[in-house]
Amino acid sequence: MLFLSTNSILRVYAISIFVTVVGTILSLLIMSMYAYPISRNNFRYRKQFTFYIFFTMLFGGGLIPWYVICTQVLRLKNTVWALIVPYLFNAFYVIVIRTFFKTTIHESIIESAKLDGASEIRIYISIVLPLSLPVLASIALFMSINYWNDWWLSTILQSDTTWINLQYAMYRVLVNATYLAQLGGPASGYTQSELAKMPTETVRMAMCAFAMGPIILAYPFFQRYFIKGLTIGSIKG
Amino acid sequence: MTSRKLAKIYHSCMILPYFLSWIVFSYVVFAFLGMENGFINNSILIPLGFDEISFYTEPKYWPIILFIVNTIKHAAYGSILYLSAIVGLDPEYFELARIYGANKWQQITRITIPLISNVIIILIVLNLGNILTADFGLFYNIPLRSNYLRETTQIIDIYIYEVFQNGAAELGKSTAAGLFKSVFGMIMVLSTNYVVRKIDPEKALF
Secondary structure, three states: OOOOOHHHHHHHHHHHHHHHHHHHHHHHHHHHHHHHHHHOOOOOOHHHHHHHHHHHHHOOOOHHHHHHHHHHHOOOOOOHHHHOHHHOOOHHHHHHHHHHHHHHOOHHHHHHHHHOOOOHHHHHHHHHHHHOHHHHHHHHHHHHHHHHHOOHHHHHHOOOOOOOOHHHHHHHHHHHHHHHHHHOHHHHOOOHHHHHOOOOHHHHHHHHHHHHHHHHHHHHHHHHHHHHHHHHOOOOO | OOOHHHHHHHHHHHHHHHHOOHHHHHHHHHHHHOOOOOHHHHHHHOOOOOOOOOHHHOHHHHHHHHHHHHHHHHHHHHHHHHHHHHHOOOHHHHHHHHHOOOOHHHHHHHHHHHHOHHHHHHHHHHHHHOOOOOOHHHHHHOOOOOHHHHHHHOOHHHHHHHHHHOOHHHHHHHHHHHHHHHHHHHHHHHHHHHHHHHHOHHHOOO
16 A cells, blocks of 8 residues: 555545444443353362463463464455454453452352352343453443554555555555665656655654544543552552 | 642653553654654754664664653653552651751652652562563564564564464464463563562562
8 A cells, every 4th residue: 555545534434433432331241241150259160261361471382373363264464354363361350450459349149149140241241341341441441442543454464465464565665665766766666656646754744643632632530540550550569 | 740730741741641542652762763854863963964774774773762652651641650659758858958957869869768668668579579470562563573683672562472373383382481481471470479478468469
């Protein structure tokens, strides 16, 4: 992509927004559903399940095994899910949520709900989740920043430009422009008319401001959650 | 900090870069260092009568550029840990020091730093554990993939990625490099955690 038309800017913007919203909601749901059982003392295999995710923080297979899983097993290549699924589960955040569940939600609340006849799912949805809104808000903030700022998944899992997000499109525009400036026109293999369509530096900088927009606007409202989130998460225990 | 409101504004401005992606940073850095419209060349060097510097073809400037950029992005994030340690100190120490006539600088060097030295040591040790884990985004985006800069901007993660992009024939090589990095990283994390536990068992990760 040498040049971004108005249409394609709107498209990559929409993709970024979709990925951020859907990804944040899904990941919160999945991570808190994993964190809840391993926070309960009467779940027999909680140690094994905790170690199972903790180990992924210590050791990973590296880029190629990860890529093979994403493309061959999950079949993510060139789909919009490629931008969402790989970040859905973050071991560190799961442990943060678990620690919060363990320390703030008292056993007796769950006991009394059980006496009133609530099922496990009911307890999770109507007692545990509302009580842990502070930690969920912090994690949601971190996850949405992650999704919005991501360019790596588009780099590696999208081989055409159908499902790339805003950050990656911006990266392509800047790198191509610099590359062309170094090569100097015709040697680059692009035709003269294509070169003429290349955005000027002013346009590129405007795009940059456009991409920063949502974060700058949302930032003052979420700042307190950010600081809280940093101090909330002790992963010990 | 005397004025709470002012402190809050400083804090907000410092943390903001943490929320911006490396792509946005690469645009900003380019706006500073670029040849045609770059701020440093056109507003500082030329008016002062120096020669222009072509930053994107000169490897020797990059270690310091990358260091500065990384600090701008991560300084506030790192400072929060220290902040919480300093807030936790007993204010009586500072009151007593003021009564004895210590100025701000003396208070910092004689009271604050010795009291939070444990936190400082532990953060240094923990960062040593991640020594091989460079920030891929920083090294990949800020130099704009310029071929001239390879000498000083190539890291193991980018090597793995580039060998991988070369195609199926070299997949083994790339996988091996990735595995080496993982094993080395795990050994480093485990051993630094061991050291941290020796210094202060409370601060160890596990």
